[in-house]
Amino acid sequence: MKNIIIVSFALLFAMNICAAKKSKVTPLQFNPDNGVKASLTMTDGKVVNYTAYTKLYFVTNVEDSTYQYMNIFVPEGATHQSPMFLRTYVGGYMASEAGYPQAQDASGRALAEGYVLVIPGSRGRTSTVKQGKKTIYTGRAPKALLDLKAAVRYLRHFDNVIPGNAEKIITDGTSAGGAMSSLLGATGNHPSYAPLLKAMGAADERDDVFASVCYCPITDLDHADMAYEWLYVNTDSRKSLSASKQALSQELAAQFPSYINSLGLKKADGTALNAENYLDYIKQILIKSAQEAKDAGADIPDSLGFSFSSMAAFQAPVNGQSSRPGMGNNRAEGMPGGERRPSVGRPGGGRKPSAGMPPMRISGRKMVGEYITDLDMGKYLNYVVSTQPLKGVPAFDSYNVDGAAASGENGEFGNAQGSDVNFTSWSAEKAGTAVSEEVKENVRLLNPMCFIGDGVSSVAPHWYIRHGARDRDTAFSVSINLAAKLQNSGKDVNFKLPWNRPHSGDYALNELFAWMAEIVK
Known part of the structure; x- marks a missing residue:
């Protein structure tokens, strides 16, 4: 049986x-x-x-x-x-x-x-x-x-x-x-x-x-619009919009700092993660992502906004030749076959690599193992936007805001009769409606x-x-905040913005x- x-x-x-x-x-x-x-x-x-x-x-x-x-x-x-x-x-x-x-x-x-x-x-x-x-x-x-x-x-x-x-x-x-x-x-x-x-x-x-x-x-989702505009408001894409859309973008972007500060998040070292240092925090995560990819052999062009370390001030003699101080990246790139492998100098021009620094080798325009020292976030965000157009303004709660059509999220919070509804008070006010208590609760539950x-x-x-690292379907901050809040709560979190990955x-x-x-x- x-x-x-x-x-x-x-x-x-x-x-x-x-x-x-x-x-x-x-x-x-x-x-x-x-x-x-x-x-x-x-x-x-x-x-x-x-x-x-x-x-x-x-x-x-x-x-x-x-x-x-x-x-x-x-x-x-x-x-x-x-x-x-x-x-x-x-x-x-x-x-x-x-x-x-x-x-x-x-x-x-x-x-x-x-x-x-x-x-x-x-x-x-x-x-x-x-x-x-x-x-x-x-x-x-x-x-x-x-x-x-x-x-x-x-x-x-x-x-x-x-x-x-x-x-x-x-x-x-x-x-x-x-x-x-x-x-x-x-x-x-x-x-x-x-x-x-x-x-x-x-x-x-x-x-x-x-x-x-x-x-x-x-x-x-109730903070996704402000996060999106805060990140992308100064891109060329947003600056090319109509005056009314630009005004909406700027208004939403201005709300994000208060939200970030309200979360009370901390970085891994225990210092506060707030509106003043948040953009730099994103930048450091992106630099880490790009560096990891570069060390694995990826080509990271300057045009994306990255800055790279200079070559060592002193190069060891090769095949009996004299040393050639002050060689920069451009001259190193011209070496035939990558025969001359410059050592990475310590402060003061020593010949031994610094502890923990990866070996360098010639690869295309830049050198694998070369350190990324900075990132121009304006250039980088324009690069992200160039790979896929941004969503509209607002990106998520768009229904009837400055004539915009409903998004999928407007339908998600609709009712059993198939309605579309606004689910943030800001968009609801722009659309001339109000968010019901039922919708507010459903937003919280999600x-x-x-x-x-x-x-x-x-x-x-x-x-x-x-x-x-080039996913523009929602702002980087959505996943960053989720990871940070979990880490602050003592959870084991493995988080990355993987290099050059789309949605x-x-x-x-x-x-x-x-x-x-x-x-x-």
Whole structure:
């Protein structure tokens, strides 16, 4: 007889009382005998065998059967101690169906590395169902997050029969999915979500996670417009806008310093991170990113705004020739075949490299290992803008502001009838409306910054955050602030602005999975 595990009738009854009247009641269940054997061929030719468990509904009151279930994939050799990798494919705050492992991204890599892979579906701002002749939007904020939290609760509810360790859940997502991953990590077990999850029929379990992987998270939406304009207001792109748009950009940019100061963030050395030093803080992170890439062989042209160290004042004789003091980069670049390898001088012109300084070698216009000493942020931001046009003004809460159309985020905070709404008081005032209390609460529920360090949330102990060094989909500060607040709260945070990366995710998988291997030991 098949070993089907079902939540108790009493629990179902309690959950159903709170259910929406038109919901379909589907008992939570997991049958370990229902797995289907399959395999995945990785890009290197390796074949990964696994068992798939599909169409696992994670709530008892299923409002939208297209999305409110998950698929679980158990690789050969997995045990109840194997960590679990929860990959969400949410993008643009839209609905995401439960999918299957892909050899090209982190889902397939996770299987190959022995992780139990979980791919949940979730409703989004575009998901709808028909109720009679009416079209109902099922996934407006915070429904996607609730679905993902319900998925985590499901994994804990059946932890004794599903292979994998529900105490070692690592979430992963990109863009709006990165925001969802950050929210899963920041809002664990917070009571604000409890009544909403109960009404859905989610399992009465914990929903905190072990680690969150967040690629370019589009989050902190209620401050994203001011952050965006503060960063880009002086670019040539913004200066070419109409006078009314320029005025809006400047007005939004002026709000950002107060917001930064209100966060009370600190740098790694314990000093304050505030409006006065924030631009320099971004600059130092970008310099570090570019230096790391340069040391690996990347060509970093001067035109992006970087300044480079001069050659040593003294060069050692080569092949019996006399030394040639004062050689700069231009002359070094002209050496045939890179035969003369100048030593890096210490202060005072000594010949030995300074401690910790990487070796130099000729490579193109600049020298690999050469130190980046400064960055002209104006030039650099114009470079970023040249790779992809900026968003409009405002970038996120744009609905009816100076005639602008609604953004996806305006739809995210709309209602079940499909409305678009303003979700910041500034944009609402410009549009001649007001932000309702319901929308204000939904904005809060979708902002991880509101929960980190509040003493109530069970925040994930480990974080991997990446935002590309030329990703203009939201300001660098959104990920920087998230990382800083987590670090200030004592969390383990691995954060970078990877060099020359656009808006993207699941890259540098060797680096990601090496980090994951360390934290799950």
